[in-house]
Amino acid sequence: MVKERMSYAKQILHVDLSTGKTEIKPLKEDVAKKYIGGIGLGMHLFLDTSKAGVDPFSPENPIIFATGPLSGTMAPSAGNSYAVVSKSPATEGIAEGKAHGFFGAELKRAGYDAVVFKGKAEKLVYVWIDDNSVQLINAEHLKGKSPYETDVAIREELGDHYIRVSAIGEAGEKLVRVASIINDEFRAIGRTGLGAVMGAKNLKAVAVRGTNDVNVANLEEFTEFIKRIHERMKGPATRKYRTLGTPENVLVLNAIAALATRNFTQATFEGAEKVSGEYLNERYIKKIVGCATCGMRCDHIGVVPEGPYKGSTARVEFECLWALGPNTGVDRLDAIIEAIYQCDYYGMDCISTGGIVGFAMDCYENGVLTKKDTDGLDLRFGNAEALVEMVKRIGSRKGQLADVLAEGTMRAAEKIGKGAVKYANHIKGLELPGYELRTLKTAALGFAVSFRGACHLRSGAYSPDVKGKVDRFKIEKGRGKIVMDGEDLYNVVDSLILCKFSRGVFYEGLDEMAKYYTLATGIKITAEELRQAGERINNLARLINIREGKGTREYDTLPPKIMSVPVPDEGVAKGAYVNQKEFDIGLDDYYEIRGWTKEGIPTVEKLKELGLNDLIHIVNKKIGKPKK
Amino acid sequence: MPAIHDRKFVSADPNKCVGCCVCEYACSVEKEKTYNPTKSRIRAVRLNPLANLAITCRLCEDPPCVTACPRDALTQSEETGIIMVDEEACNGCGWCIEACDYGAVMLHPESKVVFVCDLCQEKGKPQCIEWCPEEALELVTSDVLAQKARRSAVRKLFQESMATR
Numbered sequence: 001m002v003k004e005r006m007s008y009a010k011q012i013l014h015v016d017l018s019t020g021k022t023e024i025k026p027l028k029e030d031v032a033k034k035y036i037g038g039i040g041l042g043m044h045l046f047l048d049t050s051k052a053g054v055d056p057f058s059p060e061n062p063i064i065f066a067t068g069p070l071s072g073t074m075a076p077s078a079g080n081s082y083a084v085v086s087k088s089p090a091t092e093g094i095a096e097g098k099a100h101g102f103f104g105a106e107l108k109r110a111g112y113d114a115v116v117f118k119g120k121a122e123k124l125v126y127v128w129i130d131d132n133s134v135q136l137i138n139a140e141h142l143k144g145k146s147p148y149e150t151d152v153a154i155r156e157e158l159g160d161h162y163i164r165v166s167a168i169g170e171a172g173e174k175l176v177r178v179a180s181i182i183n184d185e186f187r188a189i190g191r192t193g194l195g196a197v198m199g200a201k202n203l204k205a206v207a208v209r210g211t212n213d214v215n216v217a218n219l220e221e222f223t224e225f226i227k228r229i230h231e232r233m234k235g236p237a238t239r240k241y242r243t244l245g246t247p248e249n250v251l252v253l254n255a256i257a258a259l260a261t262r263n264f265t266q267a268t269f270e271g272a273e274k275v276s277g278e279y280l281n282e283r284y285i286k287k288i289v290g291c292a293t294c295g296m297r298c299d300h301i302g303v304v305p306e307g308p309y310k311g312s313t314a315r316v317e318f319e320c321l322w323a324l325g326p327n328t329g330v331d332r333l334d335a336i337i338e339a340i341y342q343c344d345y346y347g348m349d350c351i352s353t354g355g356i357v358g359f360a361m362d363c364y365e366n367g368v369l370t371k372k373d374t375d376g377l378d379l380r381f382g383n384a385e386a387l388v389e390m391v392k393r394i395g396s397r398k399g400q401l402a403d404v405l406a407e408g409t410m411r412a413a414e415k416i417g418k419g420a421v422k423y424a425n426h427i428k429g430l431e432l433p434g435y436e437l438r439t440l441k442t443a444a445l446g447f448a449v450s451f452r453g454a455c456h457l458r459s460g461a462y463s464p465d466v467k468g469k470v471d472r473f474k475i476e477k478g479r480g481k482i483v484m485d486g487e488d489l490y491n492v493v494d495s496l497i498l499c500k501f502s503r504g505v506f507y508e509g510l511d512e513m514a515k516y517y518t519l520a521t522g523i524k525i526t527a528e529e530l531r532q533a534g535e536r537i538n539n540l541a542r543l544i545n546i547r548e549g550k551g552t553r554e555y556d557t558l559p560p561k562i563m564s565v566p567v568p569d570e571g572v573a574k575g576a577y578v579n580q581k582e583f584d585i586g587l588d589d590y591y592e593i594r595g596w597t598k599e600g601i602p603t604v605e606k607l608k609e610l611g612l613n614d615l616i617h618i619v620n621k622k623i624g625k626p627k628k
Numbered sequence: 629m630p631a632i633h634d635r636k637f638v639s640a641d642p643n644k645c646v647g648c649c650v651c652e653y654a655c656s657v658e659k660e661k662t663y664n665p666t667k668s669r670i671r672a673v674r675l676n677p678l679a680n681l682a683i684t685c686r687l688c689e690d691p692p693c694v695t696a697c698p699r700d701a702l703t704q705s706e707e708t709g710i711i712m713v714d715e716e717a718c719n720g721c722g723w724c725i726e727a728c729d730y731g732a733v734m735l736h737p738e739s740k741v742v743f744v745c746d747l748c749q750e751k752g753k754p755q756c757i758e759w760c761p762e763e764a765l766e767l768v769t770s771d772v773l774a775q776k777a778r779r780s781a782v783r784k785l786f787q788e789s790m791a792t793r
Contacts, residue, residue, distance in 0.1 A: 072663060073663050074650070074653035074654070074657065074663055076650075076761075079653070079663075102649070109664065161673070162665075185676065185677060186677070211664070211666045211737055212664070213660075213662035213663065213664045213667075214662070214663045214664065215662050215663070216663075219657070219661060223657065230759070230761055233761070234761070286678060287646075287677065287678050288646070289646040289647060289648075289677050289678075289680065290646045290647075290648045290761075291648065292648060292649045293648065293649060293650055293653055294648055294650075294761070295648075295650065295761030296761070297646055297648075297761075297762070299677065301677045301678060303678075313677075313678075315677070
């Protein structure tokens with residue numbers, strides 16, 4: 001089918017998993033421009049199709065797969081992506097994640113900007129979207145299979161190699177609150193437990209084949225534009241991702257005492273060399289591959305050449321390596337690759353899973369958990385075999401302890417009791433990524449206010465700290481703006497669904513992103529309008545969290561260790577931690593620059609300015625009637 | 629030129645190809661002015677992350693697709709070796725598709741006649757090669773390919789002496 005020359009499909013598919021009924025609704029151009037696509041459009045649709053206080057595992061909780069305005073085009077890094085949005089089983093606030101690979105392009109070619117799934121299938125099913133034909137297909141035979149096994153089996157049984165599949169593993173089926181959704185073998189919608197939302201709906205996978213054309217408004221200029229981006233992708237802006245990859249961070253962070261080690265006990269790791277990007281690439285990386293339409297290669301495929309985990313294969317990024325490596329005190333890359341493989345196999349977020357294991361090890365070392373609790377497993381920091389075993393147990397909820405840990409660090413700490421909360425490193429219920437927040441304090445503020453919980457990719461606020469652009473050992477006025485600007489930009493990036501590894505190739509920043517958008521969609525937008533869309537999306541996410549009772553100041557927190565235990569390592573960082581006073585200065589500064597109240601609630605004026613008038617009722621309930 | 633075979637075709641180096649599909653998009657834009665891999669004359673295949681290869685017509689000598697066509701809709705250019713499709717004569721029966729060992733002949737989703745790589749005759753050079761970010765695609769003759777294979781085999785055999793200067 002020939003479509004008009006613009007890159008939105010202008011269609012939103014609604015699938016009711018309880019009844020099997022489907023409905024197509026139009027995507028209006030004003031909504032498209034306001035929310036762009038990806039997480040922005042996804043959150044808008046989430047608010048539109050859900051009620052306040054919905055249980056993340058209830059059939060009433062919608063889960064939305066949204067493409068971006070550039071998905072399906074030849075746009076490098078943005079042509080291949082999709083985002084998933086829902087209410088998070090981990091934070092009970094907004095959940096969102098993005099993944100690249102091949103799936104997103106296929107979904108757009110099938111003719112949809114987004115698919116909204118509601119209800120719950122009676123038995124395990126997968127949804128087969130073949131252009132305009134949408135079917136629910138029995139998936140009982142796929143129960144317990146990994147996302148990749150599911151992918152292969154579906155392509156086999158439907159008889160088309162080019163079908164793209166986004167699936168959950170056993171962890172998602174068993175409602176592990178850190179379950180991921182994985183497409184194209186190792187591309188994960190990792191964070192916030194979205195895989196468990198699919199599991200609660202008995203939705204094993206979404207399989208797509210799209211054969212429609214995807215067109216852009218101005219093909220000639222668009223082609224020139226992406227040719228330029230391709231060229232830049234061969235240059236310095238992407239060097240890191242094409243060479244050592246993100247594991248380059250290991251030694252960089254270690255050198256500045258910012259490599260969180262053993263569940264944020266130390267800020268440096270004596271085993272850093274052995275898990276460094278350099279060591280990894282020399283001994284384990286077999287090939288570096290890439291996603292559809294992208295001119296940059298970043299997927300470092302690690303293969304274990306010998307030993308007990310021989311043959312284990314996984315895509316290795318810094319965050320996974322860190323969470324399952326330094327964070328658990330493990331300095332063996334073969335075991336780390338195996339642990340990443342197991343996370344992908346069961347379908348779990350590597351960051352959160354590593355966070356949970358690190359937390360459990362910390363409890364074990366401090367006598368909160370004993371060998372009796374671990375069924376004989378010696379859960380000391382650095383025990384590589386115990387790490388791998390624990391990952392498998394959590395993925396299948398095997399044994400009493402793993403069943404508790406599968407609830408995520410926050411809930412597990414409450415259930416374990418005995419002071420376990422002291423070792424629970426999470427924000428809003430989401431485990432911390434690999435940045436030592438006691439020595440990277442702009443990052444600390446950024447992580448605390450992030451709408452999806454602890455996250456380095458909501459603002460990139462670690463960057464000014466690591467690059468030495470600010471004094472990273474304190475929070476002061478001005479940091480609020482740094483965080484806000486980062487957030488608004490990243491909201492745009494995640495709504496266009498550009499890959500963050502490619503953010504550096506946009507030399508002109510938002511100006512070029514606006515041009516990119518207009519050339520593809522034909523919808524005129526300025527850099528300022530695009531920035532404001534980013535701001536709107538951040539406020540939208542905040543409103544969703546407020547509606548769910550999780551969006552005010554008391555939820556913008558840091559873990560106890562970050563706020564009370566000084567860094568013990570000798571050197572520049574010794575004694576560092578975030579004190580309440582500077583943290584409050586940071587929060588006040590951030591809320592003020594955002595135009596929010598002291599409680600972190602967007603003001604009516606701000607919402608009007610952003611064109612969110614229809615959502616004022618959410619804050620009115622919180623702020624109460626205006627004072628006379 | 630004493631070459632055995634002058635016909636050049638597009639070949640992907642399995643060591644360089646990463647399965648990114650940029651060639652598919654470049655082809656569909658060049659030939660069809662749209663983004664649609666199902667309209668591309670070159671297709672990338674990823675069996676797993678370590679096994680990727682883009683494949684298109686290899687301009688075979690005595691091409692089986694031409695032989696297979698019951699309606700004589702396919703002919704091979706004597707000059708270039710390109711397979712030419714008479715769109716009036718083709719009825720989309722698919723015998724040529726079945727005959728091709730490489731899956732390089734495909735049925736067009738809209739016109740329902742077969743289509744195959746023509747090395748971007750109008751443009752002068754294959755656009756997939758122009759766009760390939762890995763420089764994995766090359767316009768080669770079978771003789772060049774054989775040479776490459778020989779050199780790589782010898783290099784393997786003499787790994788040690790190749791390492792010294």
